[in-house]
Amino acid sequence: MQIQIYNTLTRSKEPFIPQDPQRVTMYVCGPTVYNYAHIGNARPVVVFDTLYRLLGRIYPRVIYARNVTDVDDKINAAAQKEGVPIGTITARYHAVYREDMSALGALPPVLEPKVTEHIDAIVAMIGRLIANGHAYEAEGHVLFNVPSYAAYGRLSGRDRDEMIAGARVEVAPYKRDAADFVLWKPSPPDLPGWDSPWGRGRPGWHIECSAMIEKNLGAGTIDIHGGGHDLVFPHHENEIAQSTCAHGGALFSRYWMHNGFVNIEAEKMSKSVGNVLLVHDLLKQAPGEAIRLALLSAHYRQPLDWTEAGLREAKAQLDRLYRTLDSLKDAEATASAAPEAFLAALADDLNTPKALAELHQIANAANKATGAAERARLKGELLAAGWLLGLLQQDAAAWLKGNVAADMDVAEIEDLIAARRTARARKDWAESDRIRDALAARGILLEDKAGETTWRVAS
Known part of the structure; x- marks a missing residue:
């Protein structure tokens, strides 16, 4: 290459x-x-x-x-x-x-x-x-x-x-x-x-x-x-x-x-304007990977306009990618290298916007894949491409559960899911639906599959 x-x-x-x-x-x-x-x-x-x-x-x-x-x-x-x-x-x-x-x-x-x-x-x-x-x-x-x-x-x-x-x-x-x-x-x-x-x-x-x-x-x-x-x-x-x-x-x-330079909401960053954003502070607002993805969203030689909306979109993109990885948790990754189209984008003067587009293409293909071998290959490609960008480096389930609203913790969610499981066992569908709806109202989505209940944070 x-x-x-x-x-x-x-x-x-x-x-x-x-x-x-x-x-x-x-x-x-x-x-x-x-x-x-x-x-x-x-x-x-x-x-x-x-x-x-x-x-x-x-x-x-x-x-x-x-x-x-x-x-x-x-x-x-x-x-x-x-x-x-x-x-x-x-x-x-x-x-x-x-x-x-x-x-x-x-x-x-x-x-x-x-x-x-x-x-x-x-x-x-x-x-x-x-x-x-x-x-x-x-x-x-x-x-x-x-x-x-x-x-x-x-x-x-x-x-x-x-x-x-x-x-x-x-x-x-x-x-x-x-x-x-x-x-x-x-x-x-x-x-x-x-x-x-x-x-x-x-x-x-x-x-x-x-x-x-x-x-x-x-x-x-x-x-x-x-x-x-x-x-x-x-x-x-x-x-x-x-x-x-x-x-x-x-x-x-x-x-x-x-x-290139980083501007803040289309304005030059400067102390006199008072719009200097410290990484230390941003890390209290968003995961580091989301900040990284936002920085990679524009070609490195071009100016980058940093916006709150852009950071939210970067976080949402990662949520979607991690949901794809989570859906592949039963697959053992087989591919150890990123696909050629992805590598070609990065090799072309670090064209990260194009490389990110290719990363999403891998995820899209993985979401549609049904065969075990294809799912394993695409999972490996997704992880290999993510590593080259410094993304998708966390456990998918941990990432998705780490986005819990501030007023809830994982233990509370798991307790409510256990209570819902008990209600379903005694065929108390009204109570089961009440717990599901209460969690949904707080941004926690449940999925019942093969006798098990998993959850994720709505993006």
Whole structure:
């Protein structure tokens, strides 16, 4: 199966050909851990987790690294506000981030490098950039010399004036060029810092990823670099410049992938508007799989309009899919791979809307199947396709019973069903119907089949 990837660098869809099929490398920019992650932060996690799953189906070894930025001005501010070391803030929110992303069905990456554990690698890379004329020291700062890299701007496609304006660069007298950006900056005594040849300080944002990639995935070229569209410029543009120049002109990443923005009810998400949705809060309102499905409902490169109605529809879709699985509980899944049409959709630049349509086609076929062998095959295909999307990972009966209204618990439902069973045994049909109707009024639907009564939550 040939995967096609839209490469931001070339602005075209290309066949994915790793430099070493035995060792595929992927790096995705991860969280800055000073607060809860919002739904926009979750989109790249879900997108690249889906790609990671797909790659793992084809290649024997996929090294997926997602970094953790654990030193940053926002982290410093949060630590000072609470009067604690930055490690207290970062440990707290990294743990929450891991829990929230796991609830969305994201597999843990192979590597989670932290900035504070790579200071030596950062200092060493900066030293090489100074030595080969691509960086310079000025008043305790070290800056990358942008004019020294002729291909600067190729990823974003911006001209010089746009890049200077878009980077919102600090106007400082020690800069040789207005576009130059910071690799190292001095730290006063009240802020975290590390010793370096240029004095006590801390790294700039962009150099961190370049050094962590080199340390964990190898010097030179990686296969895939991903992140949100907002990182194309200046962050990824600057990464390319640093890494290319630090490695003698070697290609930094073969493919660049970027997911689109998340808007909230057709409006840009921002603190000023007050519409920032935290994953931690959304998980109290809906299952993680429903949130994940809502994030996969649009193609990853397109903007996603997050709505309450869309989340409800995602939950309803999962209810239908889990009901199909529950109806197949007597079948032993035989197929271990998703159907070709489903795989072709995912392989086509992660076309998740089409893949979801194919997933529903499998479910529709399963609902109509009567033969034992066909039901077993379709159940296997449904589970295999669901796994690649990070969906249908729970027990079907548990999912359906887990959607019970807040004023009822499973024990109460089972007690009422037992009472109805007793009424039916003594042929008290009026009482049997009363219990059935009372449960239906509270969203619990009963099904009598082969002498047994099962129940589900109405969608």
